[in-house]
Every structure is written in C-alpha cells, then in structure tokens.
Amino acid sequence: xxxxxxxxxxxxxxxxxxxxxxxxxxxxxxxxxxxxxxxxxxxxxxxxxxxxxxxxxxxxxxxxxxxxxxxxxxxxxxxxxxxxxxxxxxxxxxxxxxxxxxxxxxxxxxxxxxxxxxxxxxxxxxxxxxxxxxxxxxxxxxxxxxxxxxxxxxxxxxxxxxxxxxxxxxxxxxxxxxxxxxxxxxxxxxxxxxxxxxxxxxxxxxxxxxxxxxxxxxxxxxxxxxxxxxxxxxxxxxxxxxxxxxxxxxxxxxxxxxxxxxxxxxxxxxxxxxxxxxxxxxxxxxxxxxxxxxxxxxxxxxxxxxxxxxxxxxxxxxxxxxxxxxxxxxxxxxxxxxxxxxxxxxxxxxxxxxxxxxxxxxxxxxxxxxxxxxxxxxxxxxxxxxxxxxxxxxxxxxxxxxxxxxxxxxxxxx
Numbered sequence: 001x002x003x004x005x006x007x008x009x010x011x012x013x014x015x016x017x018x019x020x021x022x023x024x025x026x027x028x029x030x031x032x033x034x035x036x037x038x039x040x041x042x043x044x045x046x047x048x049x050x051x052x053x054x055x056x057x058x059x060x061x062x063x064x065x066x067x068x069x070x071x072x073x074x075x076x077x078x079x080x081x082x083x084x085x086x087x088x089x090x091x092x093x094x095x096x097x098x099x100x101x102x103x104x105x106x107x108x109x110x111x112x113x114x115x116x117x118x119x120x121x122x123x124x125x126x127x128x129x130x131x132x133x134x135x136x137x138x139x140x141x142x143x144x145x146x147x148x149x150x151x152x153x154x155x156x157x158x159x160x161x162x163x164x165x166x167x168x169x170x171x172x173x174x175x176x177x178x179x180x181x182x183x184x185x186x187x188x189x190x191x192x193x194x195x196x197x198x199x200x201x202x203x204x205x206x207x208x209x210x211x212x213x214x215x216x217x218x219x220x221x222x223x224x225x226x227x228x229x230x231x232x233x234x235x236x237x238x239x240x241x242x243x244x245x246x247x248x249x250x251x252x253x254x255x256x257x258x259x260x261x262x263x264x265x266x267x268x269x270x271x272x273x274x275x276x277x278x279x280x281x282x283x284x285x286x287x288x289x290x291x292x293x294x295x296x297x298x299x300x301x302x303x304x305x306x307x308x309x310x311x312x313x314x315x316x317x318x319x320x321x322x323x324x325x326x327x328x329x330x331x332x333x334x335x336x337x338x339x340x341x342x343x344x345x346x347x348x349x350x351x352x353x354x355x356x357x358x359x360x361x362x363x364x365x366x367x368x369x370x371x372x373x374x375x376x377x378x379x380x381x382x383x384x385x386x387x388x389x390x391x392x393x394x395x396x397x398x399x400x401x402x403x404x405x406x407x408x409x410x411x412x413x414x
Contacts, residue, residue, distance in 0.1 A: 010065075010201055010203070010204045011204065011207065012204060012207050012208050012211060013064060013068060013069075013070040013075075013076075013079075014070060015070060015075075015076045015079045015080060016060070016061075016064055016068075016079065016208065017211065018079075018080075018083070019060060019079050019080075019082065019083055019086075020057075020211065020212055020215055021215070022083040022086050022087050022090070023053070023056075023057050023086055024212075024215045024216065024218070024219065025087070025090045026053055026086055026087070026089055026090035026093065027050060027053055027054075027216070027219075027294060028090075028219050028294075029090050029091075029093035029094065030046050030049055030050045030053070030093060030294055031046075031219060031223070031294040031295075031297045031298045031301075032094070032298075033045075033046055033049070033093060033094055033097045034046050034294070034295065034298035034315070035298050035301050035302055036094070036097070037097070038298070038302055038309045038311040038312065038315070039311065040311070042097065043295065043298075043315065045096075045097060046097075046291075046294070046295075047291055048152065048155075049093060049096055049097075050290075050291050050294065051159060051287060051291075052108065052155055052159065053086075053089070054287055054290065054291075055159045055162055055163070055283075056086065056108065056111050056112075057212070058162075058166070058283050059111075059112075059115045059135070059162070059166065060079060060082055060115070061205070061208050061209075062166055062200075062283075063078075063115065063118055063119070064079070064204075064208075065200055065201050065204050065205055065208065066197070066198075066199075066200070066201075067128075074121070075118075078114060078115075078117070078118040081114050082111055082114050082115070084110075085107040085108070085110040085111045085114070086107070086111060088103065088107040089104050089107040089108060089111075092104040092107065101145070101146070101151050102146040102147070103146075105142045105143070105145045105146035105151060105155075106142070106143065106146045108142040108155075109138075109139045109140075109142035109143040109146070110139075112135045112136070112138045112139040112142065112158075113135070113136070113139045115132075115135040116132045116133070116135035116136040116139065117132075119131045119132035119135065120132045130165055131165055131166060134161060134162060134164075134165040134166075135162070137158075137161065138158040138159075138161065138162055141154045141155070141157060141158040142154070142155070142158060163279070163283070163284070166279075166283070188274075188276075190267075190270055190271045190274065190277065191271065191272070191274060192271065192272025192273065192274060193272070193273065193274055193275060198275050199272060199273030199274075199275070200268065200273040200274070200275050200278040201273060202265050202268035202269040202273055202278075203265065203269075205265075205268065205278060205282055206261060206264060206265035206268070209261075209264075209282050209286055210256075210257065210261050212290070213256055213286075213289075213290065213293070214253075216290055216293040216294065217249055217252060217253055217293060219293065219294065219297050220245070220248070220249045220252070220293060220296060220297040220300065221245075221246065221249050223245070223297045223298075223300055223301045224241070224242065224245030224246060224249065224300055224304075225242075225245075226301075227241065227245075227300065227301050227304035227305070228241050228242045228245070228304060230304075231304065231306075232306075236363075237361060237362075237363040237364075238363075240361075240363035240364055240366070240367050241303070241304045241362075241363040241366060241367075243367060243370075244363060244364075244366035244367030244368075244369070244370040245300050245304075245366060245370070247367070247370035247371070247373075247374065248296070248300070248366065248369060248370035248373050251370060251373035251374045251376070251377045252293070252296075252320075252323065252373060254377040254380075254381070255323070255324065255327060255373070255376060255377050255380050256289075256327055258377070258380065258381055258384060259327075259380045259381070259383070259384040259387070260327040260328065260380075262384075263328075263384075263387055264281045264282065264285075267281060268281060268282075285326070285328075286326075288322050288325075288326040289322065289323050289326035289327050291322075292319040292320070292322040292323040292326060293319070293323065294319075295315050295316075295318065295319035295322070296315065296316050296319035296320060296323070298315055299311075299312050299313065299314070299315030299316030299317075299319060300312075300316055300366055302315065303316065303362040303363065303365065303366050304362065304363065304366070305362075308357075308362040310357060312357070312362060313353070313354035313355075313356065313357040313362070313365050313369075314351075314354045316354070316365075316366065316369055317350055317351050317352070317353045317354040317369060318351055318354075320350050320369065320372075320373060320376075321347045321350040321351045324346075324347060324350065324376055325347060346376070346379075349372075350372065350376075353365070353368060353369055353372060356368055
C-alpha cells in the first residue's frame with residue numbers, strides 16, 4: 001500500500017467512503033440553503049453550519065487515520081453508527097436556517113458521543129482518553145444548545161476545543177518556560193511528534209481529503225446537470241450553461257490535484273506526520289476551499305435560473321477566489337514583489353468577473369468564469385515544478401513562505 005510518490009501508508013477504508021457519501025448529502029443541503037435565500041447573510045450562516053459539519057467529519061477522518069482498521073469490526077461499526085445522526089442532521093439543515101436548530105444540535109451531540117466511545121475502546125493511552133473526554137464535553141455543549149434560542153456561541157466553543165485537543169503540536173518548550181524563536185517554530189512544524197502515537201499518516205490523510213474534495217466537486221457537477229435540465233429549452237443558454245459548468249468543475253479539479261495535493265502530502269511526509277502541520281494544511285487549511293466549492297455550486301445553480309439574482313455571479317467568482325487562495329497554489333511561486341502584486345491582481349480580477357452579469361446573460365458569465373478558471377489552472381501547472389523544487393531543497397523555507405502569505409506565523413506548531 002503506497003501513497004502518491006511511493007511512501008508507505010494506509011489506504012482509505014471502504015467504510016470511510018460510505019461515510020463520506022452520507023456526509024456529502026449533509027453538506028449538499030448547506031448549498032441548497034444558500035440557493036433558497038441568495039444573500040450574503042445566508043452565505044455567512046451557511047459557512048457556520050458547514051464548519052460544524054466539517055469538524056464532525058474531521059473527527060472521523062483523524063480517528064481512522066491514527067487507529068482505524070477496516071479489518072476490525074468495532075472500527076467499522078463506530079463509523080457506520082456515525083452515519084445515522086449525520087443523516088438526521090442533513091435532513092434538518094434547512095431548519096437551522098429557519099431558526100430551529102434543536103434536532104440538528106441533538107444529532108451533533110449524538111455524533112460526538114459516538115466519537116467519545118470510539119476513543120475509549122480500546123484504550124491506547126492518556127491522549128486517547130483526553131480526546132474522548134473532549135468529545136463528551138462537546139456532546140454536552142451541543143445538547144444544551146438544543147434547548148437554548150441562541151446556539152452559535154456554544155457551537156463555536158465546542159468546535160474550538162475540538163480543534164485544540166484533536167491536532168496539537170509539541171508543547172514541551174512552553175511547559176519549560178522557554179519562548180521559542182520564530183525560526184524554531186517553523187522547524188517544530190516540520191519535526192516528528194515526540195509521541196509516535198500522535199503522528200498522522202500523510203498518505204492516508206492526503207487520499208482522504210482528496211476523495212472528499214472529489215465528492216464536493218461532484219456536487220458542482222450534479223448542480224450543473226440538474227439546473228441545465230430544468231431550463232425550458234435546449235437553446236444557446238442551455239449549451240453555454242452545460243459547457244461552462246463542466247469546464248469550471250474540471251478546472252477546479254486541475255488546480256487542486258495537479259499541484260496542491262502533492263505539495264501538502266510532501267510537506268506532511270517531511271514532518272513525520274506532525275499533527276500541528278496536519279491541522280494547518282488539512283483540517284483548518286481545507287475548510288474555506290471546501291466551502292468555496294459549495295458556494296460556487298450555489299452560484300452556478302442560481303445563474304442557470306430563468307431570472308438569476310445578481311448574487312449568483314458574485315457567489316461564483318468569490319467562491320473561485322477563495323478556492324484559489326485557500327489551496328495556496330500561488331503561495332510559493334516567487335519572493336519578488338512583482339509576483340506578489342500579480343497574485344493579488346489575479347484574485348481581484350477573479351472576483352470582479354461578476355460585473356459581467358451587467359452585459360452578458362448568466363450562462364455566458366458562467367462560461368467566461370470557467371475559461372478564467374482554466375487560465376488559473378494553467379498558471380498553477382507552471383508554478384508546480386518551481387514549488388516542488390523549492391520544497392525539496394528547503395522545506396522549512398518553503399513552509400515559512402507559504403504561511404507568511406496567508407497571515408500565520410507558525411505559532412500552531414510551537
């Protein structure tokens with residue numbers, strides 16, 4: 001069993017793929033919620049709901065990455081049990097938008113009780129017990145939120161503390177009272193964890209997230225096909241919409257799988273499975289790009305309606321800009337200020353493509369956005385070789401450059 005470039009690692013389990021199908025149904029309902037009320041306030045609410053579902057999925061991904069095994073019946077049963085409350089939560093997502101989150105919150109509490117039990121049996125160490133008690137605390141928070149009118153604060157508290165106990169870096173320096181230098185923080189991010197049981201399998205995690213991104217891209221393809229079929233006639237708008245949507249989905253696939261996926265796996269492999277780096281690259285780093293795919297799916301869906309709202313184009317272009325920035329495909333191209341300026345200009349131009357809806361019909365705007373996405377995919381392909389060469393020569397400098405351009409300072413690994 002091998003990873004992308006021959007490094008050994010476990011493969012994604014069949015039960016994990018089944019879990020993902022149920023979970024994609026849940027996040028698909030988030031995109032449908034945006035379509036039902038196409039305003040930025042609804043999009044912000046959808047991001048919060050998606051983050052709640054996202055960290056639920058992260059819990060199972062990390063569980064199976066560290067200790068899951070398809071050959072053990074108990075591991076499969078825990079994952080299968082998790083599909084039931086996740087499926088219930090999916091059917092209740094629209095009620096959250098309407099201000100009735102009780103059943104959704106109860107389902108999230110049930111999922112975390114399952115995760116708490118999964119980390120308790122079989123017991124493998126103090127860290128697993130700590131994670132188990134952390135999920136039990138989150139379950140209490142979600143259960144209490146089901147009884148209160150204002151649930152957002154309790155949900156945020158639950159997610160923050162889950163992020164804290166699930167993927168932490170080494171903290172021994174702080175316990176000794178030392179203040180690590182900035183350079184040492186970068187090197188800590190690329191150092192294997194002192195406790196081998198906390199190490200993350202880079203090949204499995206790369207494949208797991210890659211497959212999930214494929215499923216989210218599938219949501220965009222289904223949206224394009226469904227919206228095109230709902231048009232009253234196979235006119236020019238129909239063919240523009242169908243071609244534009246499918247070209248856009250293909251370009252998004254290329255941006256991620258021709259560049260980002262390999263860079264992420266190599267970085268995590270260099271670190272020996274450092275959990276803090278895994279948090280930066282995958283658990284936290286993929287949150288916005290994954291949501292961007294849903295935002296684009298909602299935008300394309302709205303653009304193909306008979307009377308599309310102005311928000312349709314903005315959702316699509318803003319989603320594309322977030323996706324390009326979040327996948328960090330431009331992060332390590334060059335240190336020169338001219339390249340940094342070109343990167344900012346490219347992202348700004350991506351968003352401003354939405355103004356084309358003032359002069360072009362919505363299906364034509366989708367096609368133009370798709371062509372622009374293809375151009376961005378070509379740029380990422382050109383930068384890929386430069387980035388991989390830089391990474392192989394000096395992974396610490398590469399990580400510093402990537403993080404500097406995304407507003408972080410390496411403290412997550414301290």
